Amino acid sequence: MTTAAESPFAEALIAAGPTSEYPGRMARFGQFVGSWDVTGTILDEESGVWSERHFTWIVAFVLDGRAVQDVEVVASDTHPSGFETVATALRVYDQLAGAWRVSFFAPTTGEYCHLVATPYRRGMRQDGTRTDGKAIRWNFTEISAERYAWEGWVSSDDGSTWLLCERNEGVRIS
Template sequence: MTTSESRFAEALIADGPTPEYPGRMRRFGQLVGTWAAHGSRLDEATGEWTERDFTWIVQFILDGRAVQDVEVVASDTHPSGFETVATAVRVYDQLAGAWRVSYFAPTLGEYCHLIATPYRNGLRQDGTGTDGRPVRWNFTSITEDGYTWEGWVSDDEGATWHLVEHNEAVRVH
């Protein structure tokens, strides 16, 4: 790693949550770590479900005021041995009392912006997908060692929802 890369990582990554609002930071902070995930995704054009395995790495950033994750998959062709598929940045907005979420998956052409709030024993993220349809992403069954995540989409402005993705993960580190 070059000095510039090292300084960038040092400036971005935080050791932990900001002490200013620890309870709020715990919402996504409980996911900080490395996860082995198995997911299935619906191809809406064909109706076929595709399964995949990936690693999800989550870390505090921006002096502990945000959480960023990266989704990586094993790759025989990439020099690092893995390919980064997507990233999400989740920033707590203390004025709104909610989390602002931006998700980017450039190779898939997916870009979403959502607002996250507590939901039952998990987290609900509501927003708009790349195609303009409402999306809802729910983290449920969050424990120290695992979580379930589901992605939903609506074709009628939120009157009804259908499942398009389901992931389950176990903590690795």
């Protein structure tokens, strides 16, 4: 029996590295390829209460190195693998637009977001909408080879004002 990592699907999806067509552009999200130990806080927008969360973020080149995909996994005593995959994002560089197209899927929470990512200061800004139609802004900041910070913002008034609703800090594992 072949494992999932050895399957023809995984072999066709996962790439060894970035495409040679535009390696500089691929470095923008390619710098995150590997595994990260992440601690974060998330705001319950209804109650105003912040809670802490912990997960592992695994990032790889996919689609012949033309995209970067990540999965968010949490420890699970009930899952045979010992972890549960709770979300994934696919980031594809659109060479015609000169920007990254981002799609995020979290079936456990029912959140499906589509964003466009562009360089911002010394990081990256991803602007889009979440499932309820509210504007979102996800910023990667404080990026180094070993650490990063990420902030999630939401707007209820089409971007006139923004509410910080999530913050994650990652430390590279591999």
